[in-house]
Amino acid sequence: MTPDFWIERWQKGEIGFHQAAGNDLLAMHWPSLGLAPGSTVFVPLCGKSLDMAWLAGQGHRVIGVELSPLAVDDFFREHGLEAETRTAGSFTVRAAGPIEIWCGDIFELPGDALRDVAAVYDRAALVALPPSLQVRYAEALHRVLPRAAPIFLISLSYPDGQLAGPPFSTPLSAVAALFGATHAIDIRETRDGLEKSPNLRDRGVTALDEAVYVLRRKAG
C-alpha cells in the first residue's frame, strides 16, 4: 500500500471510511480514560475525521497526521477554520486553535513531535494498514509515544478472505500479536458493526465485529 494509493483515493473522492457524524464508541468510552483538561491527543491517519473536532470540544489539544493534503484542507474548510501553515521537516503542518494536522507520512514523524501526547485515538488507522505496515506502525507508536499514553483503539474484523483490504481484518489475536508483549489490552466493547458499515456489506462482507480496546504500556 503506497502513499499514492491514498492520495488517489482522496482525489477520486473514494472515502467510504469517512463518517458523516462523530463516532459513538468514542463518545461512549473516551471519558473513562479520565485525561486532564488541556491534554494532547494524537490522531494517527486522521483523514478529515469529525472526531478531531469532538476531541477538541472535550478540551483537548489535537495532533493529527495525514498523507493527503486534500483531506487536511477539507477538514479546516468544512469546520470554517482559518489554518496557519508551517513546515517541519518533510511535513506541512496546518493549525487552527487547538487542532493541528501534520500532512505527510506517519513513518517519517520526527521523534519529538509527540512528546507531549497524553493519549492516542485510533479509528480506521491500524486497520487501514496491511499486516506488514501494521508491525511498523506498532513499532513507530512504541518509539515515539510517552510511556504513559494509552492507545484508544477501535478495530474491526470480518471472516478471512471476504475482502482485499483496506480495511484489513484485525481481530483481538492480531492486536495481541502487535501490542501484547508491550501493552496490557483492556477490551471495552465488542459489537456487531455490519449495519453501520453499508460500504463493507456492499463489498461482500457478511459479518463484521467492531471492538474498542484501551492499550496501556506494561511496566518495565
Ligand SMILES: C[S@@+](CC[C@H](N)C(=O)[O-])C[C@H]1O[C@@H](n2cnc3c(N)ncnc32)[C@H](O)[C@@H]1O
Ligand atoms: C481508512 S482512512 C481513516 C481516516 C480517519 N481515521 C477516519 O476515521 O475517518 C486512513 C487514512 O490514513 C491516511 N494514511 C494512509 N497511510 C498513511 C501514512 N503512511 N501516513 C499518514 N497518513 C496515512 C489515508 O490518506 C487515509 O486518510
